Amino acid sequence: MLNRQEILHALRKYAPISRADLAKKTQLSRPCVSALVDEMIQEGLIHEIGIGDSTVGRKPILLEYNATAYLVMGALFDGNVLHMALADLKGELLCHEKKKLVSPISGETLIQELEEGLSRLLEQSQMTKEKMLGIGIGLPGITRKRDGTISYSPSTGWMDLPVQTDFEARLGLPVVIDNDVNMMTLGEYYKGIGIGVANQIYMYVGTGIGAGIILHHQFYRGSREAAGEIGYMIVGAIQPISKGEYGIFERNYSTPAIYAKARKILPHVCEETSVIRQLVHHAEQGNVQARHLLDEVYQHWAYGMVNMISLLDPDLLILSGEMVNIGEKGVQRIQHFLAEWVPMVPDLKLAALGEQAGMIGAVFSVLETFPMLTGQK
Amino acid sequence: MLNRQEILHALRKYAPISRADLAKKTQLSRPCVSALVDEMIQEGLIHEIGIGDSTVGRKPILLEYNATAYLVMGALFDGNVLHMALADLKGELLCHEKKKLVSPISGETLIQELEEGLSRLLEQSQMTKEKMLGIGIGLPGITRKRDGTISYSPSTGWMDLPVQTDFEARLGLPVVIDNDVNMMTLGEYYKGIGIGVANQIYMYVGTGIGAGIILHHQFYRGSREAAGEIGYMIVGAIQPISKGEYGIFERNYSTPAIYAKARKILPHVCEETSVIRQLVHHAEQGNVQARHLLDEVYQHWAYGMVNMISLLDPDLLILSGEMVNIGEKGVQRIQHFLAEWVPMVPDLKLAALGEQAGMIGAVFSVLETFPMLTGQK
DNA sequence: CCATTTGTTAGTTATATTAACTAACTGAAG
DNA sequence: CTTCAGTTAGTTAATATAACTAACAAATGG
Structure with missing residues (x-):
């Protein structure tokens, strides 16, 4: 069963490719490849695409992966808008839509929206539910993927719900749930700026600050699934804290915190557009206070990064959420700060998938559970 | 070949155990277990130990793992003293010794000492070199295990040496090299306070500050083998830094830094005994300045831990080096600080193996490369 | 028609399985 | 005390699976 995966993997990597070449790439014998390929052709996972070219000898029969043999759905709910997509086995989106839901949103509402969306x-893609493998759903708040529950979600008020089993029962399909930032991390890893990078950290700044961690090509979740809760990091000056309150980094350098800081120095701060974009604009117009605040923010974000880099020595750090608005100039500024503090500065790149990241990640959260169909290792 | 490992693993876990029970534990069939066990008995890896007891039915033939079928050597050189040990396949030390080497110490000197030590x-353990599998060597400084080289070692002045191949050529045995802190981490994981814990961080404070990271039961080294270089973390007040100089955490809260701080407030600071021990002593005697300095140190160590915990959410944090001198009271104090900043405080324990940790870790660095003999997964 | 490459067929090997057996032992009925 | 049913341990034999090698047929260019 493992060699099937191996063959699929090579097939996807080098397609279109012949049986003979597959044998070379996988180190398997030609008969073995032939047999397994025939099996998978029967199942519809592989297609013969036509005859290839060669200078001498019999011409090869080229094979191709049939990514639409099965489908998955990926969804991301950010507490407000529900993104949904149908994707093939390569994670390529066939079609997608987004829908703004009106509060208050119960679990029941969400299930219904998912059902209708599916x-x-x-219908739009002219596919049938029989081809569906499962649905991945990214949710805001604290989720526990292992047991498929949501512990707490501030935006919806949900607490301790067995979301996965509820959804599976109603949707009639395997469901994978995970936190929204985790899904976005997965999206960038498989289809975005982090493709193929073994060790990477996806840093998200929004209402909160969080990170998704991929080590040795695997998502790292921690012992209590609390890894990446970098909002708790101690970055900048120590501040008095009241009992049970956490998150000094988050409290000072998440989007709402920066809004508060900006309001003190700028006359008109628009709540609808990105603070960072506004600060960058004013700084470029010559506003010294804006430039200073921006630098303070960049610097403290960099401090957080220094802590992560020194501990994990990743290849790549992906900046997302509010951070995508800093532009290439901002990236260079942060890179400059990093170089002051650590000798090994990893690649620093802006997230590439925008609002689709989470939905795409959700697609892959399902595909990951079917390596024998996708050829993922 | 993988089932052999599985059987050995179960055998070591449940020894003494019969073939029938092994089949149950490993989910393999009884004939399969019989065949593989017979093989391994031929090779001397397993022994029949005698007849077991049972209430009904035929009595089982109990099997035991023969840990002394092969041997490994573990060594740790800390820049000053060379610790050496001979161990069996369980990592149990058969005998060990330590020897102070006199500076300057060349690679040649070290090889010779290792050769003679072996x-x-x-001789002492009445064993022969034929049973040796290899030698693990922990070295101070920056090592690259992957290519077996040492990049820089301040205590000996070595730079860019292909230590592994040099040693293998001379000693005539496979050699595994690694950084000293990494070896200690491994030691505590396999034989010390961290046995069986999936996600753990070994934090070492000495001349420098460093960490060994074990995630999913595997050592994590990072992309450039620089993971765990937490001396670079930004802990406490930001300080001006000159170009190419790194390590704010290390500069302020490593052993030498604490000595410097202590000298300012205490009349007689002894360079021979632990600073922390001296500070604890004076604090207990009622010296307020000592108590304050101690608290400052504990607090900043805790800040560093907060950063690691929030990022990695480990089960366990092991305190070693200078930190072992804080005692249970110190541990509780740090735990108190941690609880202020993060909701998920992991177990916090003092390293258990003392100066033997590195040597034992070195033993396991070799054993890890022979899972088919040790049953390690 | 020969050299060369692709793909298949036939037979082999390695490693597991299941089913059925022998071995060894307990305990209770006769 | 003997005997035999019931139980557990370990082995043997036949079978299944999944790979391999060797040999060959198909296809093609020179």
Whole structure:
């Protein structure tokens, strides 16, 4: 069963490719490849695409991966908008939509929206539910993927819900749930700026500050699934804290915190557009206070990064959420700060997938559970 | 070949155990277990130990792992003293010795000492070199295990040496090299306070500050083998830094830094005994300045831990080096600080193996490369 | 028609399985 | 005390699986 995966992996990597070449790439014998390929052709996972070219000898029969043999759905709910997509086995989106839901949103509402969304997407792409493998759903708040529950979600008020089993029962399909930032991390790893990078950290700044961690090509979640809660890091000056309150980094350098700081120095701060963008604009216009605040923010974000880099020595750090608005100039500024503090500065890149990241990650959260169909290792 | 490992693993875990029970534990069939066990008995890896007891039915033939079928050597050189040990396949030390080397110490000197040490240990334990699998060597400074080289070692002045191949050529045995703190981490994981814990961080404070990281039961080294270089973390007040100089945490809260701080407030600081021990002593005697300095140190160590915990959410944090001198009271004080900043405080324990940790870790660095003999997964 | 490459067929090997057996032992009925 | 049913341990034999090698047929260019 493992060699099937191996063959699929090579097939996807080098497609279109012949059986003989597959044998060379996988180190398996030609008969073995032939047999397994035939099996998978029967199952519809592989197609013969035509005859290839060669200078001498019999011409090869080229094979191709049939990514639409099965489908998955990926969804991301950010507490407000529900993104949904249908994707093939390569994680390529066939079609997608987004829908703003009106509060208050119960679990029941969400399930219904997912159900209806799935129907619409299937119809749109002219596919049937029989081909569906499962649905991945990214949710805001604290989730526990292992037991499929949501511990707490501030935006919806949900607490301790067995979301996965509830959804599976209603949707009639395997469901994978995870935290929204984790899904986005996965998205960038498989389809975005982090493709193929073994050790990477996805840093997200929004209402909160969090990180998704991929080590040795695997998502790292920690012992209590609390890894990446870098909002708790001690960055900048120590401040008095009241009992049970946490998150000094988050409290000072998340989006709301920066808004508060900006309001003190700028006359008109618009709540609708990115603070960082506004600060960058004013700084470029010559506003010294804005430039200073921006530098303070960059610097403290960099401090957080220094802590992560020195501990984990990753290849890549992906900046997302509010951070995507700093532009290439901002990236260079931060890179400059990093070089002051650590000798090994990793690649620093802006997230590439925008609002689709989480939805795409959700697609892959399902595909990851079917390596024998996708050829993922 | 993988089932052999599985059987050995179960055998070591449940020994003494019969073939029938092994089949149950490993989910393999009884004939398969019988065949593989017979093989391994032929090779001397397993022994029949005698007849077991049972209420009904035929009595089982109990099997035991023969840990002395092969041997490994573990060594740790801390820049000053060379610790050497001979160990069996369980990592149990058969005999060990330590020897102070006199500076300057060349690679040649070290090889010679290792060679002579090995001879002495073999003689002492009445074993032969034929049973040796390899030698693990922990070295101070920056090592690259992957290519077996040492990049820089301040205490000996070595730079860019292909230590592994040099040693292998001379000693005639496979050699595994690694950084001293990494070896200690491994030691505590396999034989010390961290046995069986999936996610743990070994924090070492000495001349420098460093950490060994074990995630999912595997050592994590980072992309450039620089993971755990937490001396670079930004802990406490930001300080001006000159170009190419790194390590704010290390500069302020490593052993030498604490000595410097202590000298300012205490009349007689002894360079020979632990600063922390001296500070604890004076604090207990009622010296307020000492108590304050101690608290400052504990607090800043805790800040560093907060950063690691929030990022990695480990089960366990092991305190070693200078930190072992804080005692249970110190541990509680730090735990108190941690609880102020993060909701998920992991176990916090003092390292258990003392100066033997590195040597034992070195033993396991070799054993890890022979899972088919040790049953390690 | 020969050299060369692709793909298949046939037979082999390695490693597991299941089913059925022998071995060894307990305990209770006769 | 003997005997035999019931139980557990370990082995043997036949079978299944999944790979391999060797040999060959198909296809093609020179």
